Amino acid sequence: MKNIIAFAGSNSKESINKQLATYASSLVKNVNVTLLDLNDFDLPIYNIDLENESGIPDNAHKFLDILKNTDGIVLSLAEHNGTYATVFKNLFDWLTRIEGKMFFNKPMLLMATSPGGRGGLTALEIASARFPYHEANIIETFSLPFFGDNFKNGEIVNDDFSSQLNNAVKQFQKSI
Helix, strand or coil: CEEEEEEEECCCCCCHHHHHHHHHHHCCCCEEEEECCHHHCCCCCCCHHHHHHHCCCHHHHHHHHHHHCCCEEEEEECEECCEECHHHHHHHHHHHHHCCCCCCCCEEEEEEECCCCCCCHHHHHHHHHHHHHHCCEEEEEEEECCHHHHEECCEECCHHHHHHHHHHHHHHHHHC
8 A cells, every 4th residue: 555645834823824734635535644743754844954953853754754765746835925934944954955856756746725815826936936846746726725714623614625636636546
Protein backbone atom coordinates (compact mmCIF):
# COMPACT_ATOMS: atom_id res chain seq x y z
CA MET A 1 0.00 0.00 0.00
CA LYS A 2 1.23 3.50 -0.84
CA ASN A 3 2.00 6.08 1.85
CA ILE A 4 1.20 9.77 1.57
CA ILE A 5 1.71 12.74 3.84
CA ALA A 6 -0.67 15.63 4.35
CA PHE A 7 0.07 18.92 6.05
CA ALA A 8 -0.65 22.61 6.10
CA GLY A 9 1.90 25.34 5.52
CA SER A 10 0.74 26.83 8.81
CA ASN A 11 1.49 26.61 12.50
CA SER A 12 -1.96 27.71 13.64
CA LYS A 13 -3.57 25.27 16.07
CA GLU A 14 -6.90 25.94 14.33
CA SER A 15 -5.48 26.01 10.80
CA ILE A 16 -8.15 25.98 8.13
CA ASN A 17 -5.49 24.75 5.72
CA LYS A 18 -4.78 21.78 7.98
CA GLN A 19 -8.51 21.03 7.96
CA LEU A 20 -8.51 21.15 4.15
CA ALA A 21 -5.38 18.99 3.85
CA THR A 22 -6.85 16.46 6.28
CA TYR A 23 -10.11 16.31 4.37
CA ALA A 24 -8.47 16.08 0.93
CA SER A 25 -6.15 13.29 2.10
CA SER A 26 -9.15 11.35 3.41
CA LEU A 27 -10.51 11.26 -0.14
CA VAL A 28 -7.44 9.42 -1.44
CA LYS A 29 -8.31 5.73 -1.50
CA ASN A 30 -6.18 2.73 -0.53
CA VAL A 31 -3.28 4.68 0.96
CA ASN A 32 -1.82 5.14 4.41
CA VAL A 33 -2.02 8.83 5.34
CA THR A 34 0.34 10.49 7.79
CA LEU A 35 -0.87 13.89 8.96
CA LEU A 36 1.99 16.22 9.83
CA ASP A 37 1.90 19.36 11.97
CA LEU A 38 4.63 21.95 11.43
CA ASN A 39 4.53 22.65 15.19
CA ASP A 40 6.22 19.25 15.60
CA PHE A 41 9.19 20.47 13.54
CA ASP A 42 10.19 23.62 15.38
CA LEU A 43 13.06 25.40 13.65
CA PRO A 44 14.91 28.64 14.31
CA ILE A 45 14.52 31.35 11.69
CA TYR A 46 16.95 30.50 8.90
CA ASN A 47 20.19 32.47 9.05
CA ILE A 48 23.43 31.65 7.23
CA ASP A 49 25.48 32.58 10.31
CA LEU A 50 23.42 30.21 12.46
CA GLU A 51 23.85 27.46 9.87
CA ASN A 52 27.63 28.02 9.79
CA GLU A 53 27.89 28.06 13.58
CA SER A 54 25.46 25.26 14.50
CA GLY A 55 24.71 23.31 11.34
CA ILE A 56 21.28 22.34 10.12
CA PRO A 57 18.78 21.48 12.87
CA ASP A 58 17.66 17.88 13.36
CA ASN A 59 14.02 18.79 12.69
CA ALA A 60 14.91 19.87 9.16
CA HIS A 61 16.60 16.52 8.55
CA LYS A 62 13.62 14.67 10.03
CA PHE A 63 11.15 16.49 7.77
CA LEU A 64 13.31 15.90 4.71
CA ASP A 65 13.48 12.18 5.52
CA ILE A 66 9.69 12.09 5.64
CA LEU A 67 9.55 13.73 2.20
CA LYS A 68 12.06 11.22 0.82
CA ASN A 69 10.07 8.27 2.11
CA THR A 70 6.57 9.17 1.00
CA ASP A 71 4.76 8.29 -2.19
CA GLY A 72 2.79 11.53 -2.39
CA ILE A 73 2.27 14.93 -0.80
CA VAL A 74 -0.97 16.75 0.03
CA LEU A 75 -0.07 20.31 0.98
CA SER A 76 -2.41 23.21 1.73
CA LEU A 77 -0.68 26.56 2.06
CA ALA A 78 -1.80 29.33 4.37
CA GLU A 79 -1.54 32.75 2.78
CA HIS A 80 -0.11 35.62 4.79
CA ASN A 81 0.20 38.99 3.07
CA GLY A 82 0.08 37.51 -0.40
CA THR A 83 2.56 34.67 0.02
CA TYR A 84 2.92 31.46 1.98
CA ALA A 85 3.27 31.69 5.74
CA THR A 86 6.61 32.38 7.41
CA VAL A 87 6.65 29.00 9.17
CA PHE A 88 6.47 27.20 5.83
CA LYS A 89 8.99 29.53 4.14
CA ASN A 90 11.40 28.94 7.01
CA LEU A 91 11.03 25.15 6.72
CA PHE A 92 11.47 25.44 2.96
CA ASP A 93 14.67 27.48 3.43
CA TRP A 94 16.18 24.97 5.85
CA LEU A 95 15.24 21.97 3.69
CA THR A 96 16.76 23.45 0.56
CA ARG A 97 20.04 23.92 2.42
CA ILE A 98 20.17 20.13 2.78
CA GLU A 99 18.73 19.18 -0.61
CA GLY A 100 17.92 21.78 -3.26
CA LYS A 101 15.55 19.40 -5.05
CA MET A 102 13.70 18.79 -1.80
CA PHE A 103 10.41 17.45 -3.21
CA PHE A 104 12.10 14.47 -4.93
CA ASN A 105 9.60 14.51 -7.82
CA LYS A 106 6.90 13.14 -5.50
CA PRO A 107 3.35 13.65 -6.80
CA MET A 108 1.79 16.64 -5.07
CA LEU A 109 -1.72 17.92 -4.61
CA LEU A 110 -1.13 21.60 -3.86
CA MET A 111 -3.94 23.57 -2.30
CA ALA A 112 -4.80 26.72 -0.40
CA THR A 113 -7.79 28.16 1.37
CA SER A 114 -8.62 31.37 3.18
CA PRO A 115 -11.59 33.19 4.67
CA GLY A 116 -11.58 35.53 1.66
CA GLY A 117 -12.75 35.34 -1.90
CA ARG A 118 -9.41 34.40 -3.48
CA GLY A 119 -8.94 31.35 -1.29
CA GLY A 120 -5.18 31.72 -0.91
CA LEU A 121 -4.80 31.85 -4.67
CA THR A 122 -1.84 34.24 -4.58
CA ALA A 123 0.22 31.88 -2.38
CA LEU A 124 -0.86 28.98 -4.58
CA GLU A 125 0.31 30.77 -7.73
CA ILE A 126 3.67 31.65 -6.15
CA ALA A 127 4.21 28.07 -4.99
CA SER A 128 3.11 26.63 -8.34
CA ALA A 129 5.76 28.72 -10.06
CA ARG A 130 8.53 28.15 -7.47
CA PHE A 131 8.17 24.53 -6.35
CA PRO A 132 8.99 22.85 -9.69
CA TYR A 133 12.51 24.27 -9.39
CA HIS A 134 12.80 22.04 -6.33
CA GLU A 135 11.45 18.94 -8.12
CA ALA A 136 7.83 19.33 -7.08
CA ASN A 137 5.66 17.19 -9.30
CA ILE A 138 2.46 19.21 -8.93
CA ILE A 139 -0.32 17.01 -10.27
CA GLU A 140 -3.22 19.31 -9.39
CA THR A 141 -3.91 22.58 -7.61
CA PHE A 142 -7.06 23.55 -5.75
CA SER A 143 -8.18 26.78 -4.12
CA LEU A 144 -11.14 27.02 -1.74
CA PRO A 145 -12.43 30.58 -1.20
CA PHE A 146 -14.61 31.67 1.71
CA PHE A 147 -13.59 28.74 3.90
CA GLY A 148 -16.20 29.49 6.57
CA ASP A 149 -19.03 29.32 4.04
CA ASN A 150 -17.76 26.40 1.96
CA PHE A 151 -16.35 24.03 4.60
CA LYS A 152 -18.48 22.77 7.47
CA ASN A 153 -18.37 19.73 9.74
CA GLY A 154 -15.10 18.55 8.26
CA GLU A 155 -16.04 18.66 4.58
CA ILE A 156 -16.68 20.93 1.61
CA VAL A 157 -20.37 21.75 1.41
CA ASN A 158 -20.38 23.63 -1.91
CA ASP A 159 -21.10 21.12 -4.70
CA ASP A 160 -18.96 22.89 -7.32
CA PHE A 161 -15.90 23.09 -5.06
CA SER A 162 -16.46 19.54 -3.84
CA SER A 163 -16.51 18.31 -7.42
CA GLN A 164 -13.34 20.27 -8.25
CA LEU A 165 -11.50 18.79 -5.28
CA ASN A 166 -12.71 15.26 -6.02
CA ASN A 167 -11.45 15.58 -9.60
CA ALA A 168 -8.09 16.87 -8.35
CA VAL A 169 -7.83 14.00 -5.88
CA LYS A 170 -8.58 11.47 -8.62
CA GLN A 171 -5.74 12.83 -10.75
CA PHE A 172 -3.43 12.83 -7.74
CA GLN A 173 -4.45 9.24 -6.92
CA LYS A 174 -3.57 8.08 -10.43
CA SER A 175 -0.07 9.51 -10.08
CA ILE A 176 0.96 7.82 -6.82
